[in-house]
Amino acid sequence: MNKVLIVEDDELIAELERDYLEAGGFEVELIFDGNEGLNRAMAGGWDALILDVMLPGMNGFSLCETIRRTDQKIGIIILSAKGQEQDKIRGLSIGADDYMTKPFSVSELLARVEALCRRVGRSGGGSAADENAPTTLVSGEFVLDENRRVLLKAGRQIELTQVEFQIMELFFHNPGIALVREKILKGVWGENYFGDVKIVDVNIRRLRMKVEDEPSHPTHIMTVWGYGYRWEE
DSSP: OOEEEEEOSOHHHHHHHHHHHHHTTOEEEEEOSHHHHHHHHHTOOOSEEEEESSOSSSOHHHHHHHHHTTOSSSEEEEEESOOOHHHHHHHHHTTOSEEEESSOOHHHHHHHHHHHHHHHHGGGOOOTTGGGSOOEEEETTEEEETTTTEEEETTEEEOOOHHHHHHHHHHHHSTTOOEEHHHHHHHHHOTTOOSOTHHHHHHHHHHHHHHOSSTTSOSSEEEETTTEEEEOO
């Protein structure tokens, strides 16, 4: 059973989220304070976190950023009444996998948590039958190990979130091919994702900061203007 930690100071909203997620088969814990939420999140064992932005003690942005410094694998969804474009970009840029604005549909939240946990669940590696499959992909100085969910650059491991790793998988399986944003969105976030395609652009920006020598002048993750992105060795 997937475990979800909800950090939300509005108890009515938190309990509504918990009820829907528990009905969907999740194990859920509620925390109403940012500092306490950080302590519980850092204790480990969670598949996904749902973080409100306006929290006592520590806001959701700071909470997300702090968690991401030590844990790239856990799924994080930010919930906020802040619906401005810059707020969404900020949340995604500091490491959130998804961003939803209030008011929101709890059924949509359930769908997004389910999709996120499926992505996080892939990080455990393949089955015994899959372990013998050729899942190490090489592109120039980069090595992508799909069994261990690891990306190496010149022998050095690059820490990636699950979303970032899956984008790299798409690139490595389609080298030199221009991928339209919508294909990346469906390939990583799933067919039933309800969010904005701009989430792709934000994650590409984060990836460039990690894999490019000069992120402002990329040589690997190339923009195909008006279309999408292409991976080059």
